[in-house]
Amino acid sequence: MVQISVLFVVVLILILLAVTTVRQGTVAVITVFGKFQRILRPGLNFKIPFIERIYMRVSYQNRSMELKFQAITQDQANVNFSAMMLYAVLNQESETIQNVAFKFVDDRSFMQALIRSVEGSVRAFVATKKQSEILQLRMEIIHHVKEQLDKQLEDWGYHLLDLQMNDISFDEVILQSMAKVVASNNLKAAAENEGQALLITKTKAAEAEGNAIKISAEAEKLASQLRGQGVALFREEVARGMAIAAREMENANLDASFILFSMWTDAIKHFAENGKGNTIFLDGSAENMQRTLQQLQSTLQKKN
Known part of the structure; x- marks a missing residue:
């Protein structure tokens, strides 16, 4: 009877060791004697006690991270960046999960590599631009970083979902x-x-x-x-x-010369009435008058 009780306890312990649960949004990496064996999906799962063990649990949910760093422009101006990065595991395929689990020693090493990659990509781009251009190139910087990191993150089992440059500022x-x-x-x-x-x-x-x-x-x-x-x-x-x-x-x-004489006297009269005190000198001799009448008469004959 005692043997049966002991056997029952042993079996119960083995069952408890064989049963494991995986939370939604994560997968469990199973290894056998240190070698990758398989992955466990969310829900209730079974593993071989003492032979299979859970190496790590990998979350494929979205993760965010804030970054603050500096870069130097082509004309030697310091630019301060404040960015927000959103990334996640590429997919739930076995090969991808292996890359996530075994590419880096731990999460800390991965985070350090990811941060340095983003900063290095931004600094390489900014180093080719002048300070007057930086504020107008916010979207170009983001596109450049994503193009540089997409292939590298895919090799690590991740992909960059979004990168936002929240603030770009210069020294005072x-x-x-x-x-x-x-x-x-x-x-x-x-x-x-x-x-x-x-x-x-x-x-x-x-x-x-x-x-x-x-x-x-x-x-x-x-x-x-x-x-x-x-x-x-x-x-x-x-x-x-x-x-x-x-x-x-x-x-x-x-005698037609009478007309000329009449015109002559009328002209003198007009001068006298409208001269306003001006002095007019006339030669009143008979010879001068005769000469003047002859001149007027010859002019009249020419008109005819």
Whole structure:
């Protein structure tokens, strides 16, 4: 009876040692005498007591990690990065799980290698760029890191799900110099805009003045033409009137020189009335008057 009880206890212990459970989101790596044998899926599993043992449990759930590091640009400026990395086991295949379990001595070694790989990839990219370009290349940095790490992480049994550059900053001295550059560029742009505006204003003013002068010249030209035409018409009408008056006086058997004499006296009268105190010197001798009448008469004959 005692033997049966002992046997029952031994069997119960063996069953308890053979039964194991695996949590959801993880797999268990089984080894036999230190060599990989198989993996156990989530749920209730059995293993051979004392021969098979659980080497480690591998989680294939997503993992996150925050990184803070520095990089130096091509023009020797320090850039401070704050990043968040999201990664996970590539898949649940046996080969992948073996890589996760046996590539590194422990998780600490893997984390150190992963962090150094991300930092090294970022630093290699930043070293080829200038400080003024870094802030505009956030997405390019992320793409570069993922391209560099995808193959390497796959060999380790992982893959990079996401990488976010939460903050990219410079040293205080660099920030002050960048602020001065931005301020000077703004002043330069403002000065250029002001110069362009002044040039446009002066150009428009010159164009307006030129157009005004052109219009004034055209108007003056037209006025001169009209005045000339008026004077010509006046003279033509005067000549026509004198010719008619001369013919009428000839028909009446009167001397035509009387018209010229009358015009002469009217002109003197007009000078006297509108001269405003001006002095007019006239030769009132009979010879001068006779000479003047002859000149006027010859002019009249030429008009006819």
